[in-house]
Each structure stands twice: as structure tokens, then as C-alpha cells.
Amino acid sequence: MHSSTITQTDKAKLPAFLNYQQQFVDYLRNPQNDQRIPVSLPTRVDVYAKLLHSKIDASLHTCFPITRELLGATLWQELVQEFIRVHRCQSPLYREIPDEFIDFLMHEKPQIELPEFMTDLAHYEWMELVLETEKPAKANPIFSINDALLAITPALNPVLHLLHYRFPVQSISALDEHWKNWQNRPTPYQQESVILAGIRDADFKIHFIKLNAVTARLIELLQQGFNTGKQALLELAAELHYDAPESILPFGIDILQQLKTQHIIIGALHEH
Amino acid sequence: MNSLQLDGAGLGLRREHMLPLMAGVPSPIDFFEISPENYLDLGGKRAQDFRWFTERYPVVAHGLSLSIGGPDPLDEDFLLRIKGFMAEHKIRLYTEHLSYCANQGHLYDLLPIPFTEEAVHYVAARIRRTQDILEQPIAIENASYYAASPISDMDELSFIRAVIEEADCWLHLDVNNIYVNSVNHGYDPEQFLLGLPGERIVYGHVAGHDLDGPDLIIDSHGHAVIDPVWRLLEIAYEQFGVFPTLLERDCNIPPLAELVSEVNQIVSIQNQSLIQTLRKSAYRSTSCTHPQSLKPIKPSCLHS
Numbered sequence: 001m002h003s004s005t006i007t008q009t010d011k012a013k014l015p016a017f018l019n020y021q022q023q024f025v026d027y028l029r030n031p032q033n034d035q036r037i038p039v040s041l042p043t044r045v046d047v048y049a050k051l052l053h054s055k056i057d058a059s060l061h062t063c064f065p066i067t068r069e070l071l072g073a074t075l076w077q078e079l080v081q082e083f084i085r086v087h088r089c090q091s092p093l094y095r096e097i098p099d100e101f102i103d104f105l106m107h108e109k110p111q112i113e114l115p116e117f118m119t120d121l122a123h124y125e126w127m128e129l130v131l132e133t134e135k136p137a138k139a140n141p142i143f144s145i146n147d148a149l150l151a152i153t154p155a156l157n158p159v160l161h162l163l164h165y166r167f168p169v170q171s172i173s174a175l176d177e178h179w180k181n182w183q184n185r186p187t188p189y190q191q192e193s194v195i196l197a198g199i200r201d202a203d204f205k206i207h208f209i210k211l212n213a214v215t216a217r218l219i220e221l222l223q224q225g226f227n228t229g230k231q232a233l234l235e236l237a238a239e240l241h242y243d244a245p246e247s248i249l250p251f252g253i254d255i256l257q258q259l260k261t262q263h264i265i266i267g268a269l270h271e272h
Numbered sequence: 273m274n275s276l277q278l279d280g281a282g283l284g285l286r287r288e289h290m291l292p293l294m295a296g297v298p299s300p301i302d303f304f305e306i307s308p309e310n311y312l313d314l315g316g317k318r319a320q321d322f323r324w325f326t327e328r329y330p331v332v333a334h335g336l337s338l339s340i341g342g343p344d345p346l347d348e349d350f351l352l353r354i355k356g357f358m359a360e361h362k363i364r365l366y367t368e369h370l371s372y373c374a375n376q377g378h379l380y381d382l383l384p385i386p387f388t389e390e391a392v393h394y395v396a397a398r399i400r401r402t403q404d405i406l407e408q409p410i411a412i413e414n415a416s417y418y419a420a421s422p423i424s425d426m427d428e429l430s431f432i433r434a435v436i437e438e439a440d441c442w443l444h445l446d447v448n449n450i451y452v453n454s455v456n457h458g459y460d461p462e463q464f465l466l467g468l469p470g471e472r473i474v475y476g477h478v479a480g481h482d483l484d485g486p487d488l489i490i491d492s493h494g495h496a497v498i499d500p501v502w503r504l505l506e507i508a509y510e511q512f513g514v515f516p517t518l519l520e521r522d523c524n525i526p527p528l529a530e531l532v533s534e535v536n537q538i539v540s541i542q543n544q545s546l547i548q549t550l551r552k553s554a555y556r557s558t559s560c561t562h563p564q565s566l567k568p569i570k571p572s573c574l575h576s
Contacts, residue, residue: 088377092337135315
């Protein structure tokens with residue numbers, strides 16, 4: 001009761017135009033049919049509600065085409081409207097509307113309950129936008145490398161995300177009956193976890209590379225930025241409880257070589 | 273205006289047209305405009321292409337998300353980001369809409385401020401603060417709106433005049449918005465235009481719009497500019513002098529050539545207006561000397 005009294009007092013203190021704007025926005029976030037437009041608002045507030053919905057819908061539709069297709073038009077529209085009603089977008093940047101939507105899906109638990117695989121799928125679709133538009137932090141100079149991958153401190157691609165999903169998001173398609181029939185299944189989908197490295201290469205192309213758990217861990221060790229290839233591999237061997245850690249090196253160097261081919265390792269942090 | 277190095281006619285830069293433009297910018301285009309909200313902290317291909325334009329042409333930053341008239345506190349961190357962005361790309365002019373777009377969270381749309389005395393002081397103070405932070409004047413655009421507020425205690429023209437005056441800022445004149453509002457709210461667009469503080473205009477917009485019923489126009493920037501809007505631009509130049517003017521197009525994006533012909537239309541209206549101004553001043557000048565005199569006009573006679 002106390003807090004609502006304070007709110008009332010604060011509201012009374014607001015200039016009339018700000019009060020009006022708050023009512024206006026409250027309506028836009030939760031529009032009713034024409035009869036329910038509050039008397040204090042002009043009927044054309046409805047025009048704004050429709051414009052807002054179609055603007056947010058267009059932005060999300062572009063970013064999440066497969067999610068939308070699988071959800072179907074009706075559920076999708078309801079989800080978009082719930083996002084508008086519930087979520088408070090903090091970013092002033094239009095291109096980050098999908099970031100806000102992911103935040104909503106992950107942390108605000110929509111009433112329209114999505115199957116687990118669909119949340120993963122939406123995240124994966126969003127990552128394509130993230131990788132395409134990310135501005136990497138100012139990096140130290142990167143030196144070119146030959147094949148001495150054990151001796152150098154590898155520099156990783158500055159636009160790199162390690163992604164853990166519970167479902168094989170890369171192979172989910174809106175045309176595949178297996179996924180299309182998600183609403184009619186007697187049991188939930190079996191989890192089948194995947195790890196992907198999402199990267200942007202020097203030609204601005206986006207790649208999602210499937211990794212095994214060991215390679216993913218090696219990348220994490222390299223992300224710390226102070227391990228040479230050899231040190232990272234030996235640390236990995238210790239974590240895997242190798243009796244003779246050095247025995248990891250012969251095939252470890254193959255993994256490093258492969259990471260270089262895949263544009264995950266792009267150079268060295270020091271001259272050598 | 274020389275301090276802004278901005279002149280002539282411009283085109284709103286769209287991703288769809290970046291490649292053809294980088295192959296050769298058609299001559300009618302003197303400058304471009306972007307929304308800082310689309311390029312701020314952007315990486316990747318589009319950011320690299322954007323740099324191609326800022327290194328070669330003047331670019332105007334036309335903001336969307338400052339919410340200058342909104343209930344939330346002015347987002348000063350965001351303004352500092354814009355300031356850094358403008359410095360990085362040598363962008364001289366920042367303009368924003370006389371509207372708001374957030375209330376405890378962004379709505380990414382331009383919403384109407386009620387035209388009240390209180391709102392004038394509130395908005396003007398926020399514009400002043402913005403100018404302090406950016407350390408330069410900004411231009412405020414007359415916005416289109418669809419829903420007239422029942423609590424307004426003045427008309428739109430008085431509101432714009434009062435805000436611009438009290439904030440001591442520039443005016444970014446959008447003649448399409450005048451036309452849109454004149455239909456949506458039933459007033460004479462020419463009279464409205466002539467009532468604006470012309471001496472504060474530094475920049476202009478023309479655009480097309482969508483009809484949504486007989487008495488509602490949506491300011492979609494999705495069609496070609498219509499004749500009555502071109503006419504308003506002519507009148508604005510005649511009345512206030514020529515100012516740099518940009519064609520906006522944000523949806524139903526046609527091939528570049530189609531937009532270039534509209535930019536060219538801006539150029540020819542500007543030229544025509546400049547010629548008329550010259551003729552008028554020549555007429556004034558000759559008429560103050562002996563009418564039959566065919567001597568070249570002497571500067572001194574302007575002061576006689």
C-alpha cells in the first residue's frame with residue numbers, strides 16, 4: 001500500500017503532459033479494441049499501436065525467420081505483442097531490437113511457452129546478426145604465423161563466440177516434418193547438445209563451426225591470451241588427466257592447425 | 273552554413289544502395305544522411321562501407337532515439353556516444369525530431385508531445401542540455417503526428433516556435449511533415465510554413481508518404497514525393513532562401529536511379545530559386561539607379 005501511495009504522489013507531481021505521455025505509452029504497450037481506448041486519449045492512439053506492432057514485428061521477422069515459421073503466424077503475433085507489453089527495451093539502437101527480444105525470451109519467461117529447442121534456435125538465428133554487426137574491441141597488433149603453432153601465443157579471431165546449444169540448431173528447418181510437428185508430439189524432443197564456434201572471417205563471411213568438447217575447451221584456454229599453443233595443450237591434457245601430458249602434442253598440433261584453417265586462430269600475439 | 277560544409281541536395285543512405293553508390297555517386301548528390309542509431313558501435317561489412325561515404329562526402333546525423341520530449345531522463349551517456357561517433361566520422365550536423373520515443377524503455381517510434389506551455393520549457397531545457405553536451409547547436413525537426421492531444425493548450429506552430437526560440441537551436445524543416453499534418457489535422461500548409469522561424473532553418477527534408485483513408489496520412493517515407501510537397505519546398509526557398517535539402521526514403525526502396533531523379537528535382541528547384549533571387553536583387557538594384565541606365569550594377573547603389 002505504502003509504495004502505491006508514493007507512486008500516486010509522484011504521478012500527481014508530474015506535469016500534465018508527461019502524465020499524458022505515460023498513459024499514451026501504456027496504451028501502446030497494451031492496446032485493447034477501439035471501445036477500450038481510455039477517454040483521456042485520442043482514438044488515433046490506435047494508429048500508433050498498430051505502427052509499433054508492425055515495426056517491431058518487421059525487425060524480429062527479419063532476424064528470426066525460422067523461429068517465426070515454426071511458431072506460425074498466430075503464436076508469433078501473440079509473442080511479439082507480449083514482448084511489446086512486458087519487455088522494457090534499454091537499447092536506443094534499432095538494430096538491437098532482436099537483442100532485446102532474446103533478453104526477453106531468456107530472462108522474462110514469456111507466457112507463450114516455447115519448446116526448449118525453439119529458444120535455442122532463436123538464439124542461434126540472433127547470433128548471425130551479432131556476428132555480422134559486432135565491433136570488436138581494439139585489439140593488440142596481430143603477427144602473421146607459419147606452422148610453428150606450438151611455440152607461439154595464438155591470436156584468436158576477434159569476432160568469435162563459443163555457443164552451447166541443447167539441440168542441433170544448425171539442422172532445424174521449418175520444412176522438416178520432424179520440427180514442423182512440434183505441437184503434436186507426445187513427448188519433448190530428445191536433447192542432443194552441440195557446440196558451435198560462430199566467427200566472422202576477414203571477408204566478413206559468417207561461419208558456424210561444429211566443435212567437440214575438447215576443441216572447445218582448448219579455444220577457451222587460448223582465449224585467456226597468455227598460453228602458447230603448447231602450454232594450452234598441456235593444460236588441456238592435465239584437465240583430461242593424461243598420464244603423460246606430452247602425448248597430447250602430436251594430435252594437438254593437428255587441432256591447432258585446423259583452427260587456423262577455420263579462421264579461429266588468425267595469427268600470433270607476439271612477434272617470433 | 274559554411275561552417276557545416278553542407279550544401280545542395282542529399283540522399284538518405286540506405287544499405288540497399290551502398291554498392292551502386294560506391295561504384296559512382298551520381299552528380300546531383302552532394303551529401304548523405306544516416307541515423308547514428310544505425311551505425312553507432314557497428315562493426316563488419318556495413319561499417320566498413322559506411323566509412324567509404326564519410327571519407328568522401330559530408331554526412332548528416334539525423335537522430336531517432338534521443339526522446340527529447342519524453343518522460344525518461346535525458347540519456348546523456350547515449351549523447352556522449354553520439355558525440356564520439358560524430359567526431360570519429362567528422363559529422364558536423366546533428367538533428368532530432370520534436371517528439372519522444374521512450375518511457376521506461378524504448379518504443380522505436382516517434383510519438384507526439386502535447387503542445388503545452390510546460391512541455392515547451394521542458395523540451396527547450398533538454399535541447400539546451402543536449403547542445404551543451406555536444407558543444408554545438410543542434411537542429412530540431414518539425415515532426416509528423418497522427419493523434420492530436422486533448423490537453424494541448426496551444427497550436428503546433430506556436431509550440432514549435434516557442435521551443436526553438438527558448439532552446440535557441442536551429443530548425444530542421446521537413447516540408448513533407450507539414451503536408452502530412454495539414455491533412456491529418458486540417459490546416460493550411462502554406463500558412464503554417466510561412467509562420468516558421470525561417471532564419472533558423474539550416475537543413476531540410478522532402479519525402480513521400482502513405483494514404484491511409486481520406487483524412488489520414490502515414491509518414492512512411494515509402495513513396496515518391498508528391499507535387500504539393502515539392503511546391504512547399506519551392507515556397508520555403510522563395511521565402512527563406514535555399515538550404516541544403518535531403519530526400520528521405522525508408523521503405524519500398526526503389527532502384528537508385530529513381531531516387532536520383534528526385535534528388536535532381538531538389539537541385540533544379542534550388543537552382544530555379546537562386547536564379548529568381550538573383551533576378552529580384554538585380555531588379556531591385558537597377559531600379560534604385562536611373563531606370564534607363566544600362567551600366568553594370570555598382571555595389572554602392574545597394575546602399576544608396
